[in-house]
Amino acid sequence: MEKLGKIFVHEFRMIACTKAFLILTILGPFLLIGMTVVPSLVSQRTQRSGIELAATGLAPEMFSQLSESLAQVDIRLRPSDQTAEQLDSSVKQENLFGYLAFPEDLLGGESVELVTREFPDLRIVEALKAVISRAVVDLRLKAAGLDSERIRALTTPVEIEAKQLTRSGVKSQADTFSFIMVGITFTMMLYMTILLYGQSIGRSVLQEKTSKTVEIMLSSVGEMDLLFGKILGQAAASLLQYGVWIGMALLGAHLIGPALGLQRMPQLSVSTLLYLVLFFLLGFFLFASLFAAFGAAARDEQNLGQLSWPVIVILVFPMVSAGPIVTNPGSSFSVLLSLFPLTAPIVMFVRILVSDPLRWQIMLSVCIQLAAVAVTILLSAKIFRVGILMTGKRFTLFEVFRLLRR
């Protein structure tokens, strides 16, 4: 136990006291946000402002009404008496972003032509459609002698306010967009960390083998001390990193969450965060012991990659299925994945995060994962014992499992 502790401390220091670890700890959350939230944020924000369109064929009173409404969505409208050919020429020469050609019989239902040099952002088209339609409908109502304000008030659509009633009785205001974003972010986070740390263990074991330090280590300590010292050292470094990330995520959600449109975050309660740590650890130990076995059997980095890919494919599965899981966490598909040991760490946590799964399902998932971790560690320890001293041979995955029979 004493030697296990020394290897644990050594491994932790070798990982945590490096610049790479420090950089990843600080940049990790930004990277994660960069991969999940930013693309949608960027697409929401781009090309919305500063657009100027010429308008041709529009009556002056209609022009002032439209330009006022469009100014509210950052689209400037300027009148033009040029011909379509002249306007086309201006657009081609990039003197003009684009123009709107209004038909003579606008109220009669003829369509408005939007001409731009680049394919226009769909949101610009939607904004133009909404503003012009409203103005045209108002004019039609007026022409029919009806009060447009009164009609609008009478036809206001009904909003649906979704509320989640959990088994513990807490009602939380659910915001679908927030749920999806947070669910996908945590799926990504679990996937990336389990994969990153697991591969790190595999490489560390492989390095012990290729740098020939393993023999001198085994002359001082047992192979189980070496294996678990490595895994626990990495686990401690990972938890430290996780702690920093969770802290930064909570702070970030509090400070910039509203700006990102996450008005109502799903409740990140203490129990949810404890579940996060629990399922991370279950996933970590499961995949770390698998990668350790592959590291012990592999001849080089390339061989390690070849041995690891089936496991990575399984690990990727919950990530690519994140959409259906987050939007329908109670489906048979989601429940099945939350009980299958290789996908359970990610899927069960995401189900807990976005819904309120039955308690027995959570318990069963944890029990299955604990049993899987125990079996995997035993099998990996055996592969580690045999493989770590075998050099020069390039194993296939099948041959690695044959080592179990030795």
Add this chain to the structure above:
Amino acid sequence: MNLAVVEVSKSYGALRAVDELSFEAFPGRIYGLLGPNGAGKTTTIRMIMNIIVPDRGRILFDAGAIQTGDKNRIGYLPEERGLYGKMVVNELLLYFASLKGKSRAAVQPSIDRWLERFDLMEWKSKKVDELSKGMAQKLQFVVSIIHDPDLVVLDEPFAGLDPVSTEQLRKAVLELGERGKTILLSTHIMEQAERMCSEILIIDHGRELLSGPVERVKSRFGRNSVVIEFDGDARIIRDCELVANLIEYPRWVEAELAEGANADRLLACLVGKVAIRRFEVVAPSLHKIFVDRLKKKG
């Protein structure tokens, strides 16, 4: 610490790597485990170090099976060298000593002494990756003995070392023997073993070929060899009918006299044909004994 290997065997599939091998090593003596590459030396050592488990037989430390604390009393220099390249030399030594149960305070003076002795003191705060291959090899030796073990197992310790480092290491090993440590020295270089070991075991294909105290092993083969240092054409010695077998170097040979021949007649035969610088009747070298035994066996 007494080391006893009793009828130990180890197979890998159909290959019998070690076959019923037995020997004993005692404190204050250097025991040579000799044999060509692939003879089973490293497998034997790995079994002694409890890294791999024998299929049959026993390995005893002070007449008992290995105990939890015994690993702390053993120092091991493996044939395949390797250290943590990113670690600083001093930290590396402290780490390995701690795995052998030594505290930082207890081992630091010893680290300084050994680094000084092997001209590595100025590298104490440098990363292992910055050391030359020879320096790393000396550091690896220091790792194996820094915790002051009772049994020192050295697998090919001189491989790849320059003459100055070889001499430094040779002296250190002899000194450890004088200090009462039990030393097991594995090598395929017979001359080295002959000069350093008090007892030897020569193995081939996992089996014992010869064993016993070096002088007794050599005397068993009589004094019918002649060492000749010369300038001239070696073919003259090779073709001489008084020579039965010859181990040949450019200006040096070890000749086994043919049956009925004697050294005087050989000397007379060579005078005037080659310029003789040294002519000495000796017991056959371990190298010669080993080669002859292999030939007979083959």
